[in-house]
Amino acid sequence: MSESVAILGDGQMALVMADALAYRGLAVRIWGPVAADALELARTRRSPRLDGFQLPESVQVTAEDRAAFDGAGMIISAIPTQYLRSVWQRLRRQVPPRACIISVTKGIEIGTSMRPTQVIADVLATVQTSKRPNVQTGDASRAVSARCAPGGQDVPNPPLVALSGPSIAAELARRLPASLVAASADAGCARLAQDLLHVPWLRVYRHDDVIGVEMAGATKNVIALAAGMIDGLQAGDNAKSALLARGLAEIARLGVALGAKLDTFFGIAGVGDLATTCFSPVGRNRTCGERLARGEPLDSILSSMSSVVEGVPTTRAVLAMARAHHVDMPITAAVHAILFEGLTPREAIRDLMGRELKAEQVG
Amino acid sequence: MSESVAILGDGQMALVMADALAYRGLAVRIWGPVAADALELARTRRSPRLDGFQLPESVQVTAEDRAAFDGAGMIISAIPTQYLRSVWQRLRRQVPPRACIISVTKGIEIGTSMRPTQVIADVLATVQTSKRPNVQTGDASRAVSARCAPGGQDVPNPPLVALSGPSIAAELARRLPASLVAASADAGCARLAQDLLHVPWLRVYRHDDVIGVEMAGATKNVIALAAGMIDGLQAGDNAKSALLARGLAEIARLGVALGAKLDTFFGIAGVGDLATTCFSPVGRNRTCGERLARGEPLDSILSSMSSVVEGVPTTRAVLAMARAHHVDMPITAAVHAILFEGLTPREAIRDLMGRELKAEQVG
Numbered sequence: 224m225s226e227s228v229a230i231l232g233d234g235q236m237a238l239v240m241a242d243a244l245a246y247r248g249l250a251v252r253i254w255g256p257v258a259a260d261a262l263e264l265a266r267t268r269r270s271p272r273l274d275g276f277q278l279p280e281s282v283q284v285t286a287e288d289r290a291a292f293d294g295a296g297m298i299i300s301a302i303p304t305q306y307l308r309s310v311w312q313r314l315r316r317q318v319p320p321r322a323c324i325i326s327v328t329k330g331i332e333i334g335t336s337m338r339p340t341q342v343i344a345d346v347l348a349t350v351q352t353s354k355r356p357n358v359q360t361g362d363a364s365r366a367v368s369a370r371c372a373p374g375g376q377d378v379p380n381p382p383l384v385a386l387s388g389p390s391i392a393a394e395l396a397r398r399l400p401a402s403l404v405a406a407s408a409d410a411g412c413a414r415l416a417q418d419l420l421h422v423p424w425l426r427v428y429r430h431d432d433v434i435g436v437e438m439a440g441a442t443k444n445v446i447a448l449a450a451g452m453i454d455g456l457q458a459g460d461n462a463k464s465a466l467l468a469r470g471l472a473e474i475a476r477l478g479v480a481l482g483a484k485l486d487t488f489f490g491i492a493g494v495g496d497l498a499t500t501c502f503s504p505v506g507r508n509r510t511c512g513e514r515l516a517r518g519e520p521l522d523s524i525l526s527s528m529s530s531v532v533e534g535v536p537t538t539r540a541v542l543a544m545a546r547a548h549h550v551d552m553p554i555t556a557a558v559h560a561i562l563f564e565g566l567t568p569r570e571a572i573r574d575l576m577g578r579e580l581k582a583e584q585v586g
Numbered sequence: 587m588s589e590s591v592a593i594l595g596d597g598q599m600a601l602v603m604a605d606a607l608a609y610r611g612l613a614v615r616i617w618g619p620v621a622a623d624a625l626e627l628a629r630t631r632r633s634p635r636l637d638g639f640q641l642p643e644s645v646q647v648t649a650e651d652r653a654a655f656d657g658a659g660m661i662i663s664a665i666p667t668q669y670l671r672s673v674w675q676r677l678r679r680q681v682p683p684r685a686c687i688i689s690v691t692k693g694i695e696i697g698t699s700m701r702p703t704q705v706i707a708d709v710l711a712t713v714q715t716s717k718r719p720n721v722q723t724g725d726a727s728r729a730v731s732a733r734c735a736p737g738g739q740d741v742p743n744p745p746l747v748a749l750s751g752p753s754i755a756a757e758l759a760r761r762l763p764a765s766l767v768a769a770s771a772d773a774g775c776a777r778l779a780q781d782l783l784h785v786p787w788l789r790v791y792r793h794d795d796v797i798g799v800e801m802a803g804a805t806k807n808v809i810a811l812a813a814g815m816i817d818g819l820q821a822g823d824n825a826k827s828a829l830l831a832r833g834l835a836e837i838a839r840l841g842v843a844l845g846a847k848l849d850t851f852f853g854i855a856g857v858g859d860l861a862t863t864c865f866s867p868v869g870r871n872r873t874c875g876e877r878l879a880r881g882e883p884l885d886s887i888l889s890s891m892s893s894v895v896e897g898v899p900t901t902r903a904v905l906a907m908a909r910a911h912h913v914d915m916p917i918t919a920a921v922h923a924i925l926f927e928g929l930t931p932r933e934a935i936r937d938l939m940g941r942e943l944k945a946e947q948v949g
């Protein structure tokens with residue numbers, strides 16, 4: 224294969240995606256938003272964000288906006304949610320027409336309550352098609368493009384795919400087996416993501432519920448913060464698993480209120496991702512929750528971590544959405560109160576355990 | 587309170603239930619099927635099956651069949667599935683009329699494919715009501731009985747409750763917080779279980795889907811064996827979480843085919859119990875799977891463990907049910923092939939990862 228893939232971002236997910244695509248023999252280019260970091264990655268093939276990982280030699284790294292896409296037939300967007308809009312605004316005029324855009328970001332934009340693919344679509348919708356450069360695409364990426372939007376010339380909003388699932392980067396970096404879900408309204412583009420990421424350690428399922436897959440991927444980070452707090456309080460796996468079940472119920476309620484399918488929350492991108500995020504010792508959100516429960520202030524935790532803890536801003540965004548849609552989310556509300564309102568994790572657990580006894584309701 | 591509760595069995599769950607009920611000030615009596623073990627427990631207040639646990643002094647222990655119930659208003663049945671029928675047959679003529687029976691057993695009887703509450707009901711249905719002794723019930727248990735089956739005299743099949751949820755005994759023994767589900771067609775009896783187990787570390791939800799709660803409790807042990815194998819192969823939490831999601835989908839499919847509600851599998855007794863069983867390091871089924879994947883023969887693992895590994899016989903029973911109801915259960919089939927047909931865990935994972943790429947389906 225010789226398809227060309229552009230990866231936006233040089234964080235954990237960008238690196239492990241580059242590794243898989245390079246293994247497939249694809250021409251891969253990583254674009255990093257901060258020039259110094261990108262140059263360092265290009266030189267050392269290593270990143271302080273992913274211990275022990277070595278970037279394959281075939282992967283190019285650039286910090287130049289004009290070189291970000293270079294006629295790529297597939298773009299992987301791996302930018303943290305709260306920087307997503309500014310990065311795409313910066314690069315929007317370079318985006319090759321007809322390219323499939325695969326988003327691996329998990330979060331909700333504060334203020335707009337938009338999902339990552341919505342933010343990208345929103346930015347690209349403001350680009351006048353006439354102002355887009357007529358990017359010359361090579362044979363390989365033309366082949367890719369034809370499968371995404373056959374016959375299209377200048378497509379203002381390229382087809383978008385949300386790629387999600389249980390994907391702790393430290394494990395993907397070691398090429399341990401994982402399953403992912405590629406959700407898109409464009410079945411051809413979902414199939415392309417499935418095909419290009421078909422390496423021995425990845426199994427990609429297609430899906431059509433973009434709302435559900437993205438909402439599950441964003442909201443699970445909130446529940447993971449709570450799971451980490453249970454670890455920090457040494458309350459045990461029974462409590463953490465009950466939290467997982469009740470957390471799943473409340474994030475599914477919100478998803479359904481927004482138009483997602485309930486089933487999505489009980490699949491790989493839902494409960495699968497939630498489980499790994501709540502239980503993997505290396506998960507960033509879980510770790511942040513654990514340190515909070517041990518008494519460390521949020522600011523000091525965040526400033527000590529080399530990667531963004533998506534669950535923290537996402538908690539604000541999710542609670543706002545829950546209120547706007549009148550969805551009861553007691554765990555999210557408790558996490559919000561702990562992060563931003565001074566409640567302690569111990570008080571929160573006592574409150575949750577002490578709620579009125581009742582019949583269980585799911586969904 | 588002064589209600590009297592009889593607990594059948596002296597295994598892990600019997601012990602932690604006794605602890606909670608004694609904490610509530612109830613008169614609790616444990617009946618053990620093996621006299622020597624029961625006497626040792628009565629004397630030492632400790633059990634080789636639950637390290638560090640100390641049985642409260644107020645809990646009585648007996649090995650005498652005639653003293654098993656002694657007019658109890660509530661009976662907790664905590665006998666491993668494959669011994670359940672013989673124990674209830676042995677004691678069936680002693681069962682006080684109108685007592686609520688709470689089953690905490692998680693499994694399926696081989697041969698009959700019956701759930702634990704079905705086995706108990708089946709045994710009790712063979713008892714002629716006229717042959718049951720007219721057990722004298724005290725004030726307290728009369729109060730209990732009145733709430734279970736008001737006005738009843740001799741009820742051939744007492745009301746049954748399936749009590750389930752994420753409940754690793756080693757954690758309950760330390761009184762770490764946990765949530766359980768009490769499922770019954772008899773709402774009064776479910777409410778009684780909820781009331782009597784209302785201690786600071788337990789939160790009991792009522793439920794009406796007995797089939798779903800029992801099927802989830804049985805089948806999750808099969809998935810936990812597979813989860814342990816992933817641990818034994820050091821394949822990581824991404825793989826284990828994907829297995830959890832795909833395992834949940836297949837056990838839910840079987841449950842629904844048997845008349846369970848899909849939602850039950852996504853609640854505390856479903857995904858909650860599945861998560862703790864797959865992730866808690868001390869879970870017996872997970873541990874058994876881990877040792878299998880490291881190359882230890884099944885016989886040697888089972889003979890070294892002080893408690894029954896329910897998942898092993900349950901795998902046979904579940905696969906038989908799946909075939910009878912034409913439900914596709916690839917993970918259960920793989921576990922069966924590993925346990926009884928000589929497949930290795932590594933071969934099984936390769937087979938599961940190599941299945942045809944497709945769209946994800948839940949339920």
